[in-house]
Structure formats: C-alpha cells, structure tokens
Amino acid sequence: MSNEDITLTAGDAEVTLQPGNGGRVGGLRVGGIELLRRGERFGCFPMVPWCGRIRDGRFLDGAVVRQLPLNAPPHAIHGTARDGAWRIARVTGDEAVMAYDLVEPWPYSGRVTQVVRLAEDSLTLTMAVETYDTSFPAQIGWHPWFNRNLGGEGAQDVRLDFSPAWQEERGEDHLPTGNRIDPEPGPWDDCFGMPGGVDVTLTWPGQLELKVASREEWVVVYDEQEAAVCVEPQTGPPNGLNTMPRLVTPLEPLEATTVWSWRRL
Template sequence: MSDEEITLTAGDAEVTVQPDNGGRIGGLRVGGLELLRQGDRFGCFPMVPWCGRIRDGRFRDGGTVHQMPLNAAPNAIHGTVRDGAWKVARRTADEAVLTYRLVEPWPYPGLVTQVVTLTEDSLSLAMAVETHGSSFPAQIGWHPWFNRNLGGPDDQDVRVSFDPEWQEERGDDHLPTGNRIAPKPGPWDDCFGMPGGVAVGLTWPGRLELRVTSPEAWVVVYDEQEAAVCVEPQTGPPDGLNTLPRLVTPLEPLEAGTTWHWTRL
C-alpha cells in the first residue's frame, strides 16, 4: 500500500496525512479554510515515545539511564516518531490507520499505531504504543500548529479559552520545576493540568470555533510564535519519563486520543 500523502474527506472537510513525514497531519481544511500552519515541520505531528523536553536528554528506567539525542540542546524534545516514515495499514475515504516500529535511538522495540478519523465536523486522532518484549516508560501526545489568523483581510486572530486546575511552574530551562501554581495569563509555553480531561477552545471570530478535547489530564499551550498557536494534549507533563512515567507492558499498551470538533460562526 502506498505511503504517499493521503487525503481524507467528509462533507466540506479535508485532511491530508503524511506517513513519510513522521505520520503528520499536513493540513486540515474546513470549507476551504486551512486551519493548520503549512510546512514540513508544522501541521500536527505525533509526540511519541515522549512529549516535550527530557532534561539533558536522559531518563532512567530501573537501574539504567538512557541518553537521547540533544535535538533541543541541552535537552531532547518531542520524541522520535516524527522523524520517521510510517506505514499505511488501512485507509478509506475518511479514515487512515498508520503504524511505526520504534527504532534507535529509542532503546526499546515497540509498535505505534495511529488512527486518523474525519467526519463533517470533527477530526479524531487515536494512538497506542505496544510491546511484545520488555516493558518501558512512554508518553503519547500531539503537537498541532493552528494558524493564528485564517488569512482574510478583515480576519481577527484566534482567541484561546480554557480553565485549567493548575499550571506547572516553568523554570528558566522551560521544564517544570515540580511545583503547581495558579494559572497565569499568557503568552504561554506552559503545561497545564486538567484532571477532568483536556478542553480548550479556539475561536477565529466570525469564522470558526474549534474545541480540542481529550480524556488525558495534561495540555501544553504554546502561543509565543506570531504565525501559530499550539494546543498539545498529552499523557503527562514535559520530562514525564522522569517525573511521571507511564509503563507500556506486554499486557497493557499505552493509549490516548484527542478530538477536534468545529462549528462555523
């Protein structure tokens, strides 16, 4: 089955999926409006087997310390699967199933499966990490780059709304200090706790309202760039392989999902 760019359609919604570019969502168009920043590094990429930064690129599993490449020196960032080519396991007009086998520099074998499902008013992303060998710590997340402005001459910038229970205090190194603080106003490059599930609204006034939801309790919001705003649901905070590890075992894969639901204004 071809691993070239896939286009899914439902009503006037269209999604492009890029298996060869890290299993990335390359674009999401609703009624002809492109919601995601374009470019090989943007769109929406999966973060596996970790999310955000690992301090100094090192994490401990039992008595063993593993070193990941410092691709955001002095730290490692956003996992390894966004750098690889995924396989297409199945596709229909409105759904694609991709798989990726974990390889070096990640020290453990495992299989990642991502399911992309489009309807007329929503995009759902689901991911699972499984192993048939050694257990290992992992995280799952998504990193979408939503366009700050949809490009019309009178369009206003997107407005972000959410009600987190706490904010992870961020140190000078952009990593959580371990303290939970009351949420502060933006701009943000910060992780927030939403123990009832992630729910973040993005409103392009007069155009579209989109709601990012997930059963997970963690979300990173990054709005310090001029062109885009990122809302990143994930299974734990940055540096979570060290501070809040979730184990993938032969009997229990790690699973996560997120849905983006939109309404025209």
C-alpha cells in the same frame, strides 16, 4: 502500501496525512479554509514515545540511565516518531491507520499505531504504543500548529479559552519544577493540568470555533510564535519519563485520543 500523502474527506472537511513525514497531519481544511500551519515541520505531528523536553536527554529505566540525542540542546524533545516514515496500514474515504516501529535512538522495540478519523464536524486522532517483549516508560501527545489568523477581509486572530486547575511552574530550563501554581496570563510555553480532561476552545471571531478535547489531563499551550498557536494534549507533563512515567507492557499498551470538533460562526 506506499507512504505517499493521503487525503480524507467528509462533507466540506478535508485532511491531508503525511505518513512519510513523521505520520503527521499535514493540513486540515474546513470549507476551503486551512486551519493548520503548513510546512515540513508543522501541521500536527505525533509526540511519541515522549512529549516535550526530557532534561539532558536522560531518563531512568529502573536503575539504568538511558541517554537520548539532544535534538533541542541541552534537552531531547518531542519523541522520535516525528522523524521517521510511517506505514499506511489501512485507508478508507474518511479513515486511515498508520503504523511506526520504534527504532534507534529509542532503546526499546515497540510499535506505534495512529488512527485518524474525519467526520463533517470533527477529527479524531487515536494513538497506541505496544511492546511485545521489554516493558518501558512512554508518553503520547499531539503537537498541532493552528494558524493564528485564517485570512480573509477583516479576519481577527484566534482567541484561546480554557480553565486549567493549575499551571506547572516552568524553570529557567523550560522544564516543570514540580511546583503547581495558579494559571498565569500568556504568552505561554507552558504545561497545564485539567483533571477533568483537556478542553480548550480556539475561536477565530466570525469564522470558526474549534474545541480540542481529550480524556488525558495534560495540555501544553505554546503561543510565542507569530504565525501559529499550539494546543498539545498529552499523557503527562514535559520530562514526564522521569517524573510521571506511564509503563507500556506486553499486556498493557499505552493509548490516548484527542478529538477536534468545530462549528461555523
């Protein structure tokens, strides 16, 4: 199958997928209203095989130091899969499966699969990283850019509501220091811990409420840009390949899911 854009529909919800542009969700419309910031770098892209920044683009695999390109100097950021073209494995009216083979500059071979399921009131994204030979550390996450304002007469900006157990203290290099602190008021470009699972509610007053949920316990919230806010569930904190690596082995893939559910107000 080609990697042209795909549209899934369910009720009055419509999602556009862009396998050729990093396997991202290019848009999500509910009742004709676009919830995601559109654009080549926006929408919602998969962060894999790592999330956020890796300090100096380096991580340890046993005693071996691996060096990645510094695409956010002085760090490497957000994985490699968002820069590649994904293959469409399967499409039905409300579900699509996309696949991506890990290649250079990532130093290990493996495959990423992303399943996208749309319902009338929810979008479910599931990702898995598999290897058939060498084990390696990895992370999975999603980086959605939700529109701060949905437009329309008198429309108000989105409000974020969540109750994290802690905030990762952020150093001057934008990476967690390893200290956990009480959550501080925004604006944020910060990682939070939610041991019961990610649970963040975005409310556009008088229009829509959307809940971002995941069984994972890490979420990065980024709301320093005027046009959009980002709520990023992930399997570990930034720099996690060094601090909290999750091992992908031939017997055990790394899997994660996030569900966005919404209701009209």
